[in-house]
Amino acid sequence: MPKRVDHEHRRQQIAAAVRRIAADRGLEGVSLNEVAAEAGISKGFVQHYFASRDDMLRFATTTLRSGLEERIATPSEPHVRELLIALLPLDEAARDDALVANAFLMRALKDPEIAGHFRTGHGRLRDAVTAMLAAARDDGEFVATLDPVSEAALLLALVSGLGDAVLLGYQTGEEAIALIDLHLSRITA
Amino acid sequence: MPKRVDHEHRRQQIAAAVRRIAADRGLEGVSLNEVAAEAGISKGFVQHYFASRDDMLRFATTTLRSGLEERIATPSEPHVRELLIALLPLDEAARDDALVANAFLMRALKDPEIAGHFRTGHGRLRDAVTAMLAAARDDGEFVATLDPVSEAALLLALVSGLGDAVLLGYQTGEEAIALIDLHLSRITA
Numbered sequence: 533m534p535k536r537v538d539h540e541h542r543r544q545q546i547a548a549a550v551r552r553i554a555a556d557r558g559l560e561g562v563s564l565n566e567v568a569a570e571a572g573i574s575k576g577f578v579q580h581y582f583a584s585r586d587d588m589l590r591f592a593t594t595t596l597r598s599g600l601e602e603r604i605a606t607p608s609e610p611h612v613r614e615l616l617i618a619l620l621p622l623d624e625a626a627r628d629d630a631l632v633a634n635a636f637l638m639r640a641l642k643d644p645e646i647a648g649h650f651r652t653g654h655g656r657l658r659d660a661v662t663a664m665l666a667a668a669r670d671d672g673e674f675v676a677t678l679d680p681v682s683e684a685a686l687l688l689a690l691v692s693g694l695g696d697a698v699l700l701g702y703q704t705g706e707e708a709i710a711l712i713d714l715h716l717s718r719i720t721a
Numbered sequence: 722m723p724k725r726v727d728h729e730h731r732r733q734q735i736a737a738a739v740r741r742i743a744a745d746r747g748l749e750g751v752s753l754n755e756v757a758a759e760a761g762i763s764k765g766f767v768q769h770y771f772a773s774r775d776d777m778l779r780f781a782t783t784t785l786r787s788g789l790e791e792r793i794a795t796p797s798e799p800h801v802r803e804l805l806i807a808l809l810p811l812d813e814a815a816r817d818d819a820l821v822a823n824a825f826l827m828r829a830l831k832d833p834e835i836a837g838h839f840r841t842g843h844g845r846l847r848d849a850v851t852a853m854l855a856a857a858r859d860d861g862e863f864v865a866t867l868d869p870v871s872e873a874a875l876l877l878a879l880v881s882g883l884g885d886a887v888l889l890g891y892q893t894g895e896e897a898i899a900l901i902d903l904h905l906s907r908i909t910a
Contacts, residue, residue, distance in 0.1 A: 558827030559749050631830075637823050638747030641888060654891050685892060686900050689882030690875070697878050700829060700836065702843050711875050718907045 543581050543591060546571050550592040555631035559639060562589065586643070593636055593649040612664045612687070616712050619657075619691045621698055622705045630695050658684050674719050683719060690715060732770050732780060735760050739781040744820035748828060751778065775832070782825055782838040801853045801876070805901050808846075808880045810887055811894045819884050847873050863908050872908060879904060 549571035553561045564585065568575045582588035621627035633650075640646045665680040665687075674683075694711060697703040703711070738760035742750045753774065757764045771777040810816035822839075829835045854869040854876075863872075883900060886892040892900070 557831060559747060560827075631827070634823070634826050637826075637885065637889070638749075638820070641820070642746060647890065650889055651891065654889070658891075682900065682903060685886070685896070686879070686904060689886050689892075689897075689900065690879045691882065692885055693878030693880065693882030696826065696881055697874070700826070700839055700843070702840065702847075703874060703878075707874070708878075711871065711878065714871060714875060 539581070542577075544595075546573075546578055546581055546588065547592040547595065550588060551628070551632045554592070554635035555628045558635045559589070589636075589639060590643065590645050590649075593640075593646045612661065612668060613712065613716060615661065615664065616687060616691050617709055619688075619695065620705060620708055621695050627699075630699060634696070634699070654688070658688060661687060672721055675721050678719055687715070728770070731766075733784075735762075735767055735770055735777065736781040736784065739777060740817070740821045743781070743824035744817045747824045748778070778825075778828060779832065779834045779838075782829075782835045801850065801857060802901065802905060804850065804853065805876060805880050806898060808877075808884065809894060809897055810884050816888075819888060823885070823888070843877075847877060850876060861910055864910050867908055876904070 546567060549567050550562055553566055553570055562585070564575050564578055567588070568578050571578070578588070582591065618626060621630040636646060636650075640650045661684040662680045665674065665678065665683050668674050669676065669678050669680065691712070694703065694708040698705055698708050735756060738756050739751055742755055742759055751774070753764050753767055756777070757767050760767070767777070771780065807815060810819040825835060825839075829839045850873040851869045854863065854867065854872050857863050858865065858867050858869065880901070883892065883897040887894055887897050
């Protein structure tokens with residue numbers, strides 16, 4: 533079914549253009565004209581694949597943070613600390629992920645479908661961190677009284693806040709990593 | 722100088738309209754037409770007070786988080802925990818502050834003047850938390866080895882991340898407060 537593949541491929545290409553513009557200048561910059569120019573196709577073509585700008589924005593959030601999953605899908609079992617550091621905007625891919633998430637945040641508060649994509653992505657991440665913490669605790673790495681669910685929520689909130697602090701220049705990447713280590717030292721056995 | 726007062730008052734009125742729209746639908750929604758309608762004045766009047774949309778956006782960020790300062794400026798000395806909870810988007814004023822900060826975040830990354838306003842506001846907050854932590858530590862409330870500068874940065878990152886988690890529905894306000902308490906329990910003497 534080459535037609536179907538083409539269709540999906542085109543939509544992904546347009547979504548990637550939306551995300552690049554959003555990461556660069558926020559959703560303010562995402563107009564039909566700009567997206568068409570960024571994707572290197574005509575305005576009419578964009579309209580052929582998406583019925584509306586909202587439809588296009590929604591589709592662009594279906595693959596939020598998929599870059600992260602690729603980055604942490606290493607053959608060996610990843611460590612909690614590595615995963616947390618991979619979430620900080622320290623390289624281009626992680627920075628783009630963080631920028632796109634920030635660009636879409638206000639929209640997620642208004643659009644239930646986009647909010648759903650945010651929640652799905654966050655839920656997967658929280659479950660992964662919870663499982664890692666539980667396993668590491670059972671291996672004796674973390675204090676035995678540690679509640680993996682609460683600690684995962686705490687760590688993800690901390691990393692999210694540190695990510696914004698790095699983006700805004702409140703903290704350097706090294707300082708953010710030092711703060712993660714300070715926090716982890718308190719739950720380490 | 723009534724003229725001068727009027728001028729400043731008008732600019733503040735327009736900035737307040739910008740912030741209300743930004744909190745409601747992000748900077749995407751901030752057009753000359755929308756701002757004029759929200760402020761209840763003509764488009765030409767807005768243009769009389771601001772040379773450009775960028776100029777208007779910059780001015781709107783000069784008073785970021787000033788609501789917070791009013792809320793925490795209690796006669797008695799505020800406690801660290803109270804201040805942290807006041808930063809969470811749990812009531813309308815704190816929610817508006819958080820939404821406006823989020824709406825302007827992408828813009829702050831591109832506009833050095835807006836970035837400066839963000840850094841000034843964050844610096845004031847960090848200094849206040851650092852001073853509170855140092856005083857409470859010296860009073861024996863916190864562990865003696867606590868470094869107020871690092872702990873303030875850690876706490877503010879945590880609260881910023883928890884704030885977004887509450888806005889996005891990842892966590893309830895009560896859960897966010899419980900996580901702050903879990904964190905504080907580890908640095909309490």
